[in-house]
Amino acid sequence: MKILYTTQDVTNWREENGSDTIGFVPTMGALHEGHLSLVDQSKAENNHTLVSIFVNPTQFNDPQDFKNYPITVDADLQLLSALSVDAVFVPSVQEMYPDLLKESFHVPILTETLEAKMRPGHFDGVITIIRKLFDLAQATKVYLGEKDFQQLSIIQSWVKKEKRAEIIVPCPTFRESHGLAMSSRNVRLSAAGREKACLIFKILQEVKSQKNLQSPPELEIWARSEFHLFPAFQLEYFEIIDAQTFAPLADWEDSEHPLAVVAAFLEGVRLIDNMRL
Ligand code: AMP
Numbered sequence: 001m002k003i004l005y006t007t008q009d010v011t012n013w014r015e016e017n018g019s020d021t022i023g024f025v026p027t028m029g030a031l032h033e034g035h036l037s038l039v040d041q042s043k044a045e046n047n048h049t050l051v052s053i054f055v056n057p058t059q060f061n062d063p064q065d066f067k068n069y070p071i072t073v074d075a076d077l078q079l080l081s082a083l084s085v086d087a088v089f090v091p092s093v094q095e096m097y098p099d100l101l102k103e104s105f106h107v108p109i110l111t112e113t114l115e116a117k118m119r120p121g122h123f124d125g126v127i128t129i130i131r132k133l134f135d136l137a138q139a140t141k142v143y144l145g146e147k148d149f150q151q152l153s154i155i156q157s158w159v160k161k162e163k164r165a166e167i168i169v170p171c172p173t174f175r176e177s178h179g180l181a182m183s184s185r186n187v188r189l190s191a192a193g194r195e196k197a198c199l200i201f202k203i204l205q206e207v208k209s210q211k212n213l214q215s216p217p218e219l220e221i222w223a224r225s226e227f228h229l230f231p232a233f234q235l236e237y238f239e240i241i242d243a244q245t246f247a248p249l250a251d252w253e254d255s256e257h258p259l260a261v262v263a264a265f266l267e268g269v270r271l272i273d274n275m276r277l
Pocket of ligand 1: 026027028029034035037038143144145146147148171172173174175181182183184
């Protein structure tokens, strides 16, 4: 497995592999089985797989969240090496942002709602780094998790709008056995917190099972009230939306692809999840 530190290293590696198909998995590290499922899929579908590990400062709206973000590069490299990944790009901040303060790229897509509303500037930072990484990787396919559904949708829209060549491959959410969606931030939860956190999955499942019995607004009210029964959770939002337009649903007939989306703090850790209904 090659470890690439500079943008020039990636350009050279890319040239060595010429017209072979390249699968790319961008991550912020602290890898878990969710990330590895994306890597497995990339390996199955491409000649070579490139993974990037970069905690991107421009996408953190909360400086404390950036400071606390887990960094486990040595363990990550061991996991990727065991999967025989071809190359891993682990750049420094200076390498990706020679002039950090001047870097900003606004995406006028889905910017009014949910994650964009709760985390101002977050998706501008995501697209700023994705654009740089995509330009370097020149990948055939890029593997992104449905766990971050709005991020996936924004990147898909941006790729389409910019007429980029990469094919975006959405990958299903990998969960702990009790249902908690895997996330790098979960390591900041206590053991008891991890148990409690499965409430998110239970509520999503219950909403799904009630679909034909109650309207979307009724189910939103029910789900929010369930969270309020557990003061350990500070709910940011629970909404039922159309998975393509992100419009809130008044009626099931308004959408062929209804999606429940949720964000909540538990033990100071922000958890997000979603489920197709
Ligand atoms: P991150 O390191 O959190 O930026 O995530 C890197 C990629 O892994 C993103 O495309 C995420 O959506 C995806 N990902 C994160 N958690 C999961 C999960 N539990 N299941 C599947 N994909 C995930």
